[in-house]
Amino acid sequence: MQPAIETVKLVRVFSSPQGEFRALDEVSISVPNGIIYGLLGPNGAGKTTLIRILATLLLPTSGDAYVGGFHVVKEASKVREIINLVSGGERPGYGILSVRENLMYYGQVYGLTWSETKRKIEELDSLLDLSDFLDKRLNRISTGMMQKYALARGLINDPEILFLDEPTLGLDVNNARVIRRIIKSLVEKGDIKTILLTSHYMAEVEELCDYISIIDRGRIIAHGTPDELRKMVEKEIIYDVDIRLRDVDRINFLKRLDSVIGHTVKTRQLTGEARIRIILSSEDIGRIIRRFEDEGVHVLRVTRSEASLEDVFLKLVGKGIGDEEG
């Protein structure tokens, strides 16, 4: 069966007076129909570049890409008929118009008649629960409402394939949960056939996606179902070590230990603590804890942990997905 999305050795190079930047480096993926496909990677990994090429907004430097069986360069018009794109953190539309008027506008843009658009807005209201703010001006709604509206805009043309670029970016925990629930139900109910979702939130990808590709510096470094990916670290030993926040600068020695495949640091400003997640190739935690104490680091807690996608990324790249954000 023909995949919903396919790329073959896709390359995109951006040129500037400072030199060339290879945003995508021979990316090949195949997305089957009827699933939520996750593209996981840190900021600047190439996720948005890939989505922009698939959405026909950007030309690839070389390689091929197909969406719904149509070539994104040679058959861009046919691709556009079956897709839509929703980006997190964006505020598309016109602030002076109400949410309803904005959706009416996008209905026109997609060639729907007034009555078709009105009917569609009613459908979207029942799907996304827009009624509280449908008649509010766009520049007066909250971030959570804005993301629901953005999803409604993305569904106005009943796309077969929906691109979601960091759909919960900037949302609080509750709103992010609501948006994730909606995304999951879209494919389960058959409203959308296929979703390609990019994110740098591990938990989001793990919760939503049937199949995942991990992308770093423009290259796909691993792919599989969440379980298949987790199996990549099933032999490794994972510990969470809680220390005081002020001692974080003293743990650089971890990089020099042979048994440590990688580690990430998550700081908790409120409690004044930091959690160090360490992946070990062999059971060596006793020696590591002693080294912590030798370096003057006060260890608060040590917990053995289950493998997660974050550990897969840590094993493959040697650092956490958020570590590049600085």
Added chain:
Amino acid sequence: MRRGRSTWNRFIRPAIGRAYVRIKGGNREPSWILWEIILPMIMIASVIWAYENMGAPPIFKGFVILGGAMMSYWYNVLWGMGRTLYWEKETGNLELFLLSDSKLPGLLLGMALGGMFNTSIRSLAVILLGVYVFKAQFILDTVPIALLIFFLTLVALYGLGLGLSGLHVVYGRMGVRINEALDEPIMFLSGQYYPITSFPLLLQYIAGLLPLAIGLDGVRRALLLGEGFNQLYLHVIILMVLTVVFYLLGLRMLNKLVEIGRRDGRLILRWL
């Protein structure tokens, strides 16, 4: 899902949608009365009084008022399209529009129509104020030919605006600079406050390439001198030719610039 949309559907529906946005946006605050009627009227009044003091014939009042009224179409239709498209790109609306597979000239037509509607309200107010405050007189028998010339001028401006709008998308603020650099020469050549027949012949030929200059001259001749189709058919023919030429060139330039934008990534690049 609507598949296999006709060119008409991809062109006219977004035009209607975008015109509504522009009309609503242009009139959201009553301050437009100050900016677009009162302030231009001060400029127009100062020129009229200058002509009166010099003992110019009363017909010059009409020249100035029509010039002031039509010049605003240059800003609000032609450059308004470019500036608005640049704003659409910066807000991310343009990329959403492009992936809809609607026609970009349709979006620009909507901007132009909205701009024309808003500007017409303002121009009408300027003309009415001119008639009642400065007692300017117009010949109404030749209104149909004046309207034809006026309509053709706007269509030609839209064609010219297509290509120039592409500059705003690909070159960002540079497009705004080009706009500013062209303002003064255009005002000079269009004969906003004087008839272009007062120019040397070479300048008249150059001005003849500007739809606004031809349109303004034709409308003035019709409404102030009472010239009809027999005297103004050349204006009509030149404007029709300019309309076709500017539309074809503008469309080609726009498509080329959008292609450059897709190739270089400028369509999705902000703060350019």
